[in-house]
């Protein structure tokens with residue numbers, strides 16, 4: 001399916017700054033996530049999620065590998081966040097985002113092109129990162145041009161895009177029910193509480209009683 005995109009949303013200086021503040025350092029992977037996210041939102045014709053039910057993001061990054069920062073750019077741009085529960089990680093060790101619009105059941109998967117990622121990996125920024133230099137200690141001259149390129153380069157060279165119709169969407173309602181755990185006295189959402197001999201317990205206290 002060919003992708004129709006009249007105008008791509010530009011990443012403004014303000015958005016980049018704010019996203020870098022949220023993320024914690026300057027790197028090329030976070031802005032790559034911003035770019036992929038805006039591209040996906042532009043193709044779907046959707047705005048940033050305000051609540052948990054509006055968009056769903058699936059990121060394919062895994063744990064402890066280069067460019068995982070991609071996911072923070074996705075969170076910042078899409079509004080799909082850990083707290084709202086509308087982002088999930090499908091840990092495949094890949095640099096791809098699938099964005100789903102639950103209203104239309106349309107989805108788009110944006111994945112970073114191999115050649116482009118390979119080229120980035122061979123740059124001084126990653127050479128130094130490989131040697132254990134943390135990103136916040138790197139000379140801005142190693143990272144600023146890379147960021148500028150990630151933010152402005154023609155997306156066709158950066159990403160492959162696939163679109164989906166009728167993407168499977170599961171609806172979940174938000175719970176406002178909670179109980180007090182009989183042992184630790186902390187609040188626990190009812191759906192997560194367990195009953196033992198007539199007492200409602202959080203799962204931690206439940207396990208403690210069962211294993212003692």
Ligand SMILES: [Zn+2]
Nearest residue numbers: 026027030069
């Ligand atoms: Zn980063």
Ligand SMILES: [Zn+2]
Nearest residue numbers: 181184202205
């Ligand atoms: Zn408890």
